[in-house]
């Protein structure tokens with residue numbers, strides 16, 4: 001293959017992919033599916049009309065490109081796929097997106113599932129045992145795992161600060177720059193520097209709160225490492241945007257610039 005052909009094929013592939021996605025986005029959205037999303041995913045009712053339309057288009061592409069598998073006896077239904085896809089696609093609105101390119105398959109368990117885990121205790125000490133999980137994903141796995149009951153209850157309460165679907169898909173955004181470092185793909189060097197500066201300070205502050213036991217708005221699990229910090233920030237950004245903006249204005253501003261969204265405008269948070 002000549003250099004010219006090598007250069008040409010990715011371009012053609014990219015164009016075909018975009019054409020296919022445009023077709024998926026513009027095909028009619030089944031009324032039954034829309035009713036399921038409106039019933040299960042509360043934030044979808046509050047989005048501005050244009051964003052609702054964009055969300056449904058992204059959901060069509062998502063369902064056309066990702067594979068769902070039921071595990072542990074879970075029977076996959078439209079409701080399962082739509083509830084998960086529509087929450088994940090909230091993270092894609094307003095941005096140029098490649099639809100979570102590292103992700104191929106979503107595995108769904110009925111409820112909390114158990115995994116074998118080796119944990120570092122202290123010094124040379126490690127413990128082995130089973131731990132319960134609601135969800136997980138990994139940079140090289142191509143899969144994302146979710147507990148259906150947690151995915152469903154997260155969608156039903158859009159402002160309790162917790163959402164396992166947003167959390168796990170935030171990890172997928174983190175992978176888009178090729179590393180798992182708590183920073184998504186940022187457009188400019190200036191954005192990267194600003195992101196690093198703000199996140200470093202906010203992460204250090206959460207770690208300090210973990211040590212002193214001071215109550216925090218952000219889930220203290222975010223103190224684990226920068227990748228988990230980003231994932232819990234994304235949960236707070238969409239679920240507790242007004243509180244996050246008030247208590248962590250610089251953090252909110254970084255997330256707002258990246259996501260090109262201002263969830264404080266459509267959140268149900270203040271009405272709780």
Ligand SMILES: [Zn+2]
Pocket residue numbers: 167168171227228231
């Ligand atoms: Zn995580």
